[in-house]
Amino acid sequence: MKGYLVLSTGEIFEGEWFGSAADCTGEVVFNTGMTGYQEVLSDPSYAGQIITFTYPLIGNYGINERDYESLKPACKGLIVGDLCEMPSHYESGHSLAEIATNYGIGVLSGIDTRAITQIVRTEGEVYGLLTTDRAKLDSFKPQPIGKVVPGVSVKEAQTYNEDAAGPHIALIDFGYKKSILTNLLNGGCKVTVMPYSVTYNEIVALNPDGIFLSNGPGDPKDLTPQLGELKQIVENYPTMGICLGHQLISLMFGCDTERLPYGHRGSNHPVKNVITGKVYLTSQNHGYVVKPESLAVSPLELTFVNVNDKSVEGVRHKTLPISSVQFHPEAHAGPDDTNHLFADFIRQCQATGEKSYA
Numbered sequence: 465m466k467g468y469l470v471l472s473t474g475e476i477f478e479g480e481w482f483g484s485a486a487d488c489t490g491e492v493v494f495n496t497g498m499t500g501y502q503e504v505l506s507d508p509s510y511a512g513q514i515i516t517f518t519y520p521l522i523g524n525y526g527i528n529e530r531d532y533e534s535l536k537p538a539c540k541g542l543i544v545g546d547l548c549e550m551p552s553h554y555e556s557g558h559s560l561a562e563i564a565t566n567y568g569i570g571v572l573s574g575i576d577t578r579a580i581t582q583i584v585r586t587e588g589e590v591y592g593l594l595t596t597d598r599a600k601l602d603s604f605k606p607q608p609i610g611k612v613v614p615g616v617s618v619k620e621a622q623t624y625n626e627d628a629a630g631p632h633i634a635l636i637d638f639g640y641k642k643s644i645l646t647n648l649l650n651g652g653c654k655v656t657v658m659p660y661s662v663t664y665n666e667i668v669a670l671n672p673d674g675i676f677l678s679n680g681p682g683d684p685k686d687l688t689p690q691l692g693e694l695k696q697i698v699e700n701y702p703t704m705g706i707c708l709g710h711q712l713i714s715l716m717f718g719c720d721t722e723r724l725p726y727g728h729r730g731s732n733h734p735v736k737n738v739i740t741g742k743v744y745l746t747s748q749n750h751g752y753v754v755k756p757e758s759l760a761v762s763p764l765e766l767t768f769v770n771v772n773d774k775s776v777e778g779v780r781h782k783t784l785p786i787s788s789v790q791f792h793p794e795a796h797a798g799p800d801d802t803n804h805l806f807a808d809f810i811r812q813c814q815a816t817g818e819k820s821y822a
């Protein structure tokens with residue numbers, strides 16, 4: 465079946481349609497990873513987005529049971545150069561087209577994904593409509609994706625590794641990737657996943673040893689109403705944040721965020737630890753970033769910087785045990801060069817021996 469993509473910048477692309485037959489609209493972004501499409505499409509941080517894969521062949525090793533980053537993918541659609549319909553891998557249980565159908569995701573194949581990438585790199589914020597109905601192309605009205613965290617966060621607390629000997633971590637869920645939970649559980653922690661709207665009193669009642677602020681979709685400023693409560697939480701426990709969690713920590717301590725000229729989404733983004741001088745390759749997925757000049761007026765200091773564009777990649781509080789990174793130390797997809805950050809955080813939660821820094 466034929467399918468179409470119309471962009472808010474006016475271009476129209478025609479290709480072959482797979483997956484869910486329903487139309488979808490969303491922000492068009494591009495991911496440059498050469499592998500990892502299963503982890504990417506199931507990462508909740510892509511809620512409301514249509515993902516263009518720059519690597520030309522997608523779907524060739526199928527979909528397995530283990531590599532989902534969430535139970536239900538939140539992205540809207542996929543745009544690929546060449547969708548493989550006959551995957552080959554000993555763990556593959558489904559083709560990409562099958563699971564896209566099951567999860568209501570439209571897939572457009574046979575597209576010049578480099579052309580789309582160039583448009584997104586030039587324009588920054590681009591929206592698109594994926595449809596099989598040519599008649600709808602003229603009436604497309606782009607709309608920002610809006611507040612998406614409530615749709616991907618858990619509704620009730622969920623505890624994992626109840627009897628673990630290690631520290632008890634409250635993982636505040638803005639759309640957490642399963643690999644973050646897995647890293648904490650493998651590090652010997654008991655983990656309670658809490659809804660994004662959790663209050664300080666609920667955290668006090670839980671009595672955790674540390675707080676983890678997860679990744680998540682959308683503009684971090686959409687969560688401005690939560691910042692006061694979250695600040696009270698993180699000021700009282702050792703805390704680590706990843707991606708959206710990092711942006712929220714920065715906002716709550718007086719920094720500012722802005723859109724990147726175009727997003728960092730891929731598996732080979734170099735970052736430099738400004739304290740040790742070491743460079744790491746990292747997995748990334750973000751469209752917003754902390755403004756570097758805003759750090760000067762906050763109690764936070766820079767820990768990591770992006771080697772390519774010098775953007776802020778990590779911060780820590782000057783006096784409290786709070787740190788966060790813009791990249792993804794849990795990898796999936798991508799390199800796990802910075803995986804030691806989980807061990808550092810878990811050690812920090814163990815070392816305090818007391819619950820409160822207040």
Ligand SMILES: NC(=O)CC[C@H](N)C(=O)O
Pocket residue numbers: 509678679680681682683684706707708709749750751752753
């Ligand atoms: N992976 C994430 O947590 C993304 C954070 C935020 N939604 C951004 O695009 O910058």
